Amino acid sequence: MGKGGNQGEGAAEREAPVPTFSWEEIQKHNLRTDKWLVIDRKVYNITKWSSRHPGGQRVIGHYAGEDATDAFRAFHPDLEFVRKFLKPLLIGELAPEEPSQDRGKNSQITEDFRALKKTAEDMNLFKTNHLFFFLLLAHIIAMESIAWFTIFYFGNGWIPTLVTACVLATSQAQAGWLQHDYGHLSVYRKSMWNHIVHKFIIGHLKGASANWWNHRHFQHHAKPNIFQKDPDVNMLHVFVLGEWQPVEYGKKKLKYLPYNRQHEYFFLIGPPLLIPMYFQYQIIMTMIVRKDWVDLAWAISYYARFFVTYIPFYGILGALLFLNFIRFLESHWFVWVTQMNHIVMEIDREPYRDWFSSQLAATCNVEQSFFNDWFSGHLNFQIEHHLFPTMPRHNLHKIAPLVKSLCAKHGIEYQEKPLLRALQDITRSLKKSGELWLDAYLHK
Helix, strand or coil, X not given: CHHHHHHHHHHHHXXXXXXXXXXXXXXXXXXXXXXXXXXXXXXXXXXXXXXXXXXXXXXXXXXXXXXXXXXXXXXXXXXHXXXXXXXXXXXXXECCCCCCCCCCCCHHHHHHXXXXXXXXXXXXXXXXXXXXXXXXXHHHHHHXXXXXXXXXXXXXXXXXXXXXXXXXXXXXXXXXXXXXXXXXXXXXXXXXXXXXXXXXXXXXXXXXXXXXXXXXXXXXXXXXXXXXXXXXXXXXXXXXXXXXXXXXXXXXXXXXXXXXXXXXXXXXXXXXXHHHHHHXXXXXXXXXXXXXXXXXXXXXXXXXXXXXXXHHHHHHHXXXXXXXXXXXXXXXXXXXXXXXXXXXXXXECCCCCCHHHHHHHHCCEECCCHHHHHHHCCHHHHHHHHHCCCCCHHHHHHHHHHHHHHHHHHCCCCCEECHHHHHHHHHHHHHHHHHHHHHHHXXX
């Protein structure tokens, strides 16, 4: 009887009512010092824990006061493992009468998207072809070897130097796309192995920082093209983007640069300078300020290898100039490819859409071909990549028809363009935003 009595007490404790919350209450907790979010109708207080979040505190903080279920599922391939970290943060549940989606988000689209993801899982589209990624790495290493052999055999004249620089810029661009795969945990089933190879590729093959990339890039995926949340649209007053920002700048008479000419000066300060100037400085300073010694050691191994290889041919100053010329070439490639999918789309303040609709509003595709796939690292399937960031890139084309069907069902535009038109649309978009700024600046 005593045992039965203890069980009764335990049962009474377990049956203690779980606190419930309304969306109105949850949405109040979206401050830097007070952050709640909802996953599968459970409410979590992430205020203190967010600083320990492996992806960075900003990316998880961007969903404070919202339902984060689809973002949570998109970024974490091993859901059972990461749910262990959520248990101590649980503070309650949504009230039974509350909808699963906040702010009137379309629940039918959400339900259909989750069914689509289940279909992708049943089709084994999250399963990796390891030979595919091995060949990608092999062709990068082959280009590095060809570059050295060209200088070794033909000497350091202008033509061999230019050819070598182009080969190395190509290998750097391809290494950039490859590190992107491992950074998204889309190659190995175990996150740890993805992280290790990611540090090798971005650190030893490119001289950059895995943590810097993670903290920056995941914010972009969480809230693409949203001012104050997506760092990729923070242009430091150099450009005005979309339709809202140029009008706001114009109304406030802000003129840091002649934005009506931004589609012209983009060619001078956008593609040429992003990697060799801004990113290179930001990456190094971030590793030092954050005391990220592991990433710094990987980056140093890249620079040591590069200078040991090319100082014998060019001297210290020549090797330094050679490196920055390679970065200059790579930067053009990187900027055009990454901006053709986003800068031409809607860029605005937080609209609070469901996951599927928010990704479609901010991304577009470029037509498939062997060259386009290789040239862009399969980022020509930007829509599918944003919807399923952990899906191996070689499977993105397989899910694309199903994504198109879901868009058609709900009347959502699915944009797909030829490569040249996508590149031209970058300058068209900048010109349009610049004209909006000028009109607001002069007349409002």
